[in-house]
Amino acid sequence: MEQMNSRSNKKKVAVVGGGLVGALNACFFAKRGFDVEVFETREDIRQAKIVKGRSINLALSHRGRQALKHVGMEEKIVSQGIPMQARMIHSQDGKQSPIPYGKKGQYILSVDRANLNKQLLTAAETYPNTKLNFDYKLQDWSAETGQMTFVRSDGLEEQIKADLIVGCDGAFSAIRKQFLRRSRFNYSQTYIPHGYMELTMPPINGEFAMKPNYLHIWPRNTFMMIALPNLDKTFTCTLFMPFEEFEKITTGNEVIEFFQKYFSDAIPLIGVDTLKRDYFRLPAQAMVSVKCTPYHIGDKCVLMGDAAHAVVPFYGQGMNAGFEDCIVFEEVMEQFNEDFSAVLPEYTRVRVPDDHAVADLAMYNYVEMRAHVNSRWFLFRKRVDNLLHFLMPRTIIPLYTMVTFTRTRYHECVERWQWQNKVINYGLLVSATGLVLGGSYLLIKNPPDINKLIIPAEKMWNRLMALRTP
Ligand SMILES: Cc1cc2nc3c(=O)[nH]c(=O)nc-3n(C[C@H](O)[C@H](O)[C@H](O)COP(=O)(O)OP(=O)(O)OC[C@H]3O[C@@H](n4cnc5c(N)ncnc54)[C@H](O)[C@@H]3O)c2cc1C
Ligand SMILES: Cc1cnn(-c2ccc(OCc3ccccc3)c(C(=O)O)c2)c1-c1ccc(Cl)c(F)c1
Numbered sequence: 001m002e003q004m005n006s007r008s009n010k011k012k013v014a015v016v017g018g019g020l021v022g023a024l025n026a027c028f029f030a031k032r033g034f035d036v037e038v039f040e041t042r043e044d045i046r047q048a049k050i051v052k053g054r055s056i057n058l059a060l061s062h063r064g065r066q067a068l069k070h071v072g073m074e075e076k077i078v079s080q081g082i083p084m085q086a087r088m089i090h091s092q093d094g095k096q097s098p099i100p101y102g103k104k105g106q107y108i109l110s111v112d113r114a115n116l117n118k119q120l121l122t123a124a125e126t127y128p129n130t131k132l133n134f135d136y137k138l139q140d141w142s143a144e145t146g147q148m149t150f151v152r153s154d155g156l157e158e159q160i161k162a163d164l165i166v167g168c169d170g171a172f173s174a175i176r177k178q179f180l181r182r183s184r185f186n187y188s189q190t191y192i193p194h195g196y197m198e199l200t201m202p203p204i205n206g207e208f209a210m211k212p213n214y215l216h217i218w219p220r221n222t223f224m225m226i227a228l229p230n231l232d233k234t235f236t237c238t239l240f241m242p243f244e245e246f247e248k249i250t251t252g253n254e255v256i257e258f259f260q261k262y263f264s265d266a267i268p269l270i271g272v273d274t275l276k277r278d279y280f281r282l283p284a285q286a287m288v289s290v291k292c293t294p295y296h297i298g299d300k301c302v303l304m305g306d307a308a309h310a311v312v313p314f315y316g317q318g319m320n321a322g323f324e325d326c327i328v329f330e331e332v333m334e335q336f337n338e339d340f341s342a343v344l345p346e347y348t349r350v351r352v353p354d355d356h357a358v359a360d361l362a363m364y365n366y367v368e369m370r371a372h373v374n375s376r377w378f379l380f381r382k383r384v385d386n387l388l389h390f391l392m393p394r395t396i397i398p399l400y401t402m403v404t405f406t407r408t409r410y411h412e413c414v415e416r417w418q419w420q421n422k423v424i425n426y427g428l429l430v431s432a433t434g435l436v437l438g439g440s441y442l443l444i445k446n447p448p449d450i451n452k453l454i455i456p457a458e459k460m461w462n463r464l465m466a467l468r469t470p
Pocket of ligand 1: 138
């Protein structure tokens with residue numbers, strides 16, 4: 001049965017995918033008065049019990065909040081999130097070191113993924129010109145006619161047409177498949193060797209097991225773990241580790257041995273039995289990075305969110321970038337007066353460099369943290385970042401601050417970070433040179449009495465020898 005757009009003179013927009021970005025996008029288009037229909041393959045999660053295999057909570061930061069603000073959802077979502085004002089770095093010896101993110105107002109929020117998705121779906125549904133369709137799986141679609149074929153769980157097919165198709169169907173997008181059949185569509189995907197597993201840290205005596213207003217990080221080079229707080233006073237711990245390491249651990253005792261070696265302080269907080277049980281609840285999940293361009297086909301279809309740019313989660317920006325996609329598209333719609341034939345190519349031109357930059361940043365972070373970052377290095381880097389920013393607040397802005405607490409375009413964050421690194425390296429070179437020249441000048445001007453030097457050195461040597469155990 002073909003459904004034509006006959007309900008209003010406004011064009012019909014079909015949002016494929018009712019996840020985080022699709023649900024938010026529906027609000028953006030509905031707010032503009034379009035005739036919006038959302039098609040989601042899953043059942044309505046507001047009636048379902050648990051959404052298996054998805055990260056349970058997420059870090060929401062400035063970019064995502066600005067998008068929520070545009071549709072009047074920021075306050076509601078922020079009120080249901082838990083602020084994380086600093087990182088809490090867990091060293092291997094169990095020491096915990098807080099490092100603030102910046103000024104008082106600079107914090108990220110731990111938000112529940114399922115709750116956020118439900119709230120956004122309900123917000124979309126409040127618009128009279130929006131309809132949500134669940135159990136609609138996109139099978140195929142035509143770029144020429146804008147006709148989509150959906151299959152239902154009873155096997156029935158349904159053809160539906162729209163003036164604009166917005167692909168928000170995630171990293172393994174069915175909408176994107178049509179793009180892959182076309183020439184001059186550039187696409188790359190990378191699965192990283194690490195997987196992730198989520199473990200729950202229960203409350204202790206009804207209270208959070210750790211300080212709640214922190215992003216807890218256990219950086220162990222190859223292995224990393226983070227913990228974000230939940231409103232029910234649990235923490236969701238995410239363990240990142242190469243799949244081959246996950247596969248080596250096959251018994252409960254091996255889980256405990258592994259945690260004893262790398263995350264010993266977490267064992268009493270998660271609990272031995274909980275740890276042994278949760279570790280085998282679900283297998284480790286894969287992480288993929290997807291980059292593609294262009295994001296549009298003609299004036300018919302545009303990709304947003306993970307369908308356009310799935311990123312590895314080592315910067316906490318995937319959802320924030322997808323939410324920012326919605327703002328950028330909105331800005332271009334305003335600029336080109338909703339003329340899709342102009343809006344879509346301009347959206348690709350403007351947004352691709354930034355989404356590729358955040359994908360590269362996330363991958364860079366993954367490589368950097370896996371290779372170099374243990375707790376000592378993490379602390380050192382962040383303290384240096386914060387000190388330089390304190391000394392030269394307008395010249396040196398930590399990369400993480402630009403990405404997380406501003407709407408500076410992602411690609412400009414990278415450019416500025418590269419420029420700042422040059423300034424810092426140049427400054428270090430000049431100071432090192434000054435030290436060497438100054439030191440040499442002083443040595444030449446007032447040469448030391450070598451005899452005095454020799455005696456202390458001799459005395460030091462004798463002391464060292466005396467320390468030697470027989
Ligand atoms: C471990 C992990 C931790 C993360 N942490 C963070 C974080 O801290 N902060 C952050 O900003 N981001 C984070 N992310 C990234 C974030 O989860 C994603 O960027 C975000 O979910 C993307 O939203 P989306 O709507 O584009 O895609 P999805 O959330 O994947 O939604 C896609 C929707 O489309 C539906 N769908 C799929 N195929 C079809 C079809 N054929 N027909 C109809 N519907 C379909 C799906 O059912 C789903 O509902 C994390 C990701 C992972 C894996
Ligand atoms: C979910 C979420 C939200 N933000 N971040 C995040 C990411 C990177 C960071 O620093 C990079 C760096 C630290 C030290 C040296 C170089 C780079 C910081 C920080 O500065 O606190 C915070 C994460 C996150 C996600 C996964 C892992 Cl594994 C992780 F550790 C944290």
